[in-house]
Amino acid sequence: MVKGSKVKITILETSDIHGNILSINYGNNEKRELGLCRISTLIKKEIEKNSNRILIDNGDLIQGTPITYYYARIDSEKENPVIKVLNYLNYDAAVIGNHEFNYGDNILKKVIKQSSFPWLSANIIQEDTGREYTGKAYIVKEFEEGIKAGILGLTTKYIPNWENPNHIKGLKFQDPVEYAKKWVKILREVEKVDLVIVCYHGGIERNIDTGKPIENLTGENQGYELCKKVDGIDILLTGHQHRLISGKKINNVIVLQPGSQGQNLGKVEITLEKTLDRWKICDENCELLSVEGVIEDENVIKLVKEYEDKTQAWLDKPIGKIKGDMTVKDPMEVRIKDNPLIEFINKVQMEYSGADISNTALFSNQSPGFPSDVTMRDIVSNYIYPNTLKVIRIKGRDIKEALERSASYFEKYKGGEIKVNSKFCAPKPQHYNYDMWEGIDYVINISKDIGERVVKLEYKGKPLDMEKEYEVVMNNYRAGGGGEYTMFQDNEVVKEITTDVSELIANYILERGTIEATVNNNWKVIYD
Incomplete structure (x- = not known):
């Protein structure tokens, strides 16, 4: 050449x-x-x-x-x-x-x-x-x-x-x-x-x-x-x-x-x-x-x-039953008080991770929840992202800061309907950036200013220790700081579960057959 x-x-x-x-x-x-x-x-x-x-x-x-x-x-x-x-x-x-x-x-x-x-x-x-x-x-x-x-x-x-x-x-x-x-x-x-x-x-x-x-x-x-x-x-x-x-x-x-x-x-x-x-x-x-x-x-x-x-035939085949109501009728209602669907997803995350504190979100206002006869299609309709799970070790103050970030999802309450903060709606909907927790007890007051809304925060019946370390399971997106949850970045990863959460939910239902819709009312949103 x-x-x-x-x-x-x-x-x-x-x-x-x-x-x-x-x-x-x-x-x-x-x-x-x-x-x-x-x-x-x-x-x-x-x-x-x-x-x-x-x-x-x-x-x-x-x-x-x-x-x-x-x-x-x-x-x-x-x-x-x-x-x-x-x-x-x-x-x-x-x-x-x-x-x-x-x-x-x-x-x-x-x-x-x-x-x-x-x-x-x-x-x-x-x-x-x-x-x-x-x-x-x-x-x-x-x-x-x-x-x-x-x-x-x-x-x-x-x-x-x-x-x-x-x-x-x-x-x-x-x-x-x-x-x-x-x-x-x-x-x-x-x-x-x-x-x-x-x-x-x-x-x-x-x-x-x-x-x-x-x-x-x-x-x-x-x-x-x-x-x-x-x-x-x-x-x-x-x-x-x-x-x-x-x-x-x-x-x-x-x-x-x-x-x-x-x-x-x-x-x-x-x-x-x-x-x-x-x-x-x-x-x-x-x-x-x-x-x-x-x-x-x-x-x-x-x-x-x-x-x-x-x-497609398999997606429409029932894999288990829900005893009780795990459907979503009003997305806002799901986000202002403990709900069977959210509690269930958190339970699944805790089961497969071994952590006793968990958070998750209602990803979309179109999430229908689970009907009485659950199919795989119902699962992927609700858990719409290919997330995996991470258990990270964080301090109590990080948990409080994360709850304050979630609490900013709401506009300051001044009477009438509860409204979503515009920052979570534009330039694109970000409902997936509002988390709900299991394993802690907390109350959010949306009449207060952003950053000062968590008015109760307890772990096992006692005030959460701001300097103590806790192991918390959450999806990989959130664990990496996604959604401006920067308090989760650069913390020790104790464990990672690399199977998609939708698969974990399906396996959990398949193993048990019937799931009871439960609510322990560990959290709520209030206003003055």
Whole structure:
């Protein structure tokens, strides 16, 4: 090849698909602009433009929707539906994410076997053999003119802090930075690749522009550190955080993260130019391609029709009964005094976490509650987010501060109807940022000024100790400070339950058959 020749390569990334194949909301079967069926259309268009392509999934692929739950827990005889789609799209590789382990080792091994592409993870090691769990740390893909691209897979090392120990028995989760140093060197010096792409199921732990930490540096996310400490990386494909990152560089490394649920396809376009002795990047473009307005691929819909039909039938099959009333008639009423639905969700969180204090929210004013005969569709209609749980250790003053934040949901009462603070309504509704608690007794007086509304706060019959530490279970969004609950940030995570809360609720009902709607009236909202 003569000096000055150029070759363009397109790298396409999906990440954190979480089982979203079809463009629907399983709570009501309404259309949503997301999913692999729309991503497929985008992928095909990009391949038409440039046949020199690399197509990677960056993890958290096989868990997260009723169709994947039904497959894993009820009918896993056939090929996994998500893998069936990726095989159809001719993916080059996938990376192990933390949620790949949620259904257990048997399901994951079956997924790996069914895939027509390799699964990569250089830093998940089998204790007995010392080999990579998936059998592969990297792949090398060759293009025209002999250009070679090395693709290295890495996984967040933080998985043992979340996952069921039985699901990861015999595995060691090593430091991705140290393993990247080893394998990038091999790719450069042994494989003689011209382009190094690191696919890391983990996120960016620091502000990309300033380098300041944006989270407690536990090692869950080490993308910034990878770029700073590992020589020889050209592109870092990230995930795990569900962020939208494009057009950014860290230490001259191109960084990409395409969000979640198949709402965007990540794209990096690289042009390599031949110099005297090697190929060198001379041009680059990094962007996120939204599926908004993109037509669904009918072939993908047909591929999973049998699975979807069975899932829909299962969603409408009763899984248990409610004795009493757990329906939602008035969302405001649910938020001003203890309610059977909220108390039940808090009980579930406490049961599976072992914590004796819990908080949760009524996420939407459209939440219907549970009818007397509960189906899975009822569960996903009420618990609408793919949250997991964290138990964090916080002080009594943090609990009080969080209650004051929740109490700001209401406008100061001056007579008439109770009204919602406009800050919780615009620019978008934020009803999910008002929490209700179990395991403590409290009273909120909305006639008082914001910040001074918690007029009673007790734990086991005594005033809550502001300096004592308590273990509290809440969803992962809230535990990270989401919704301006900054008092929860950077606290010790005692335990993480990585199964979706909707699955925990379903399991709780299935195990017991009949659930009694109860209210212990541990909290209320009052006014003068």
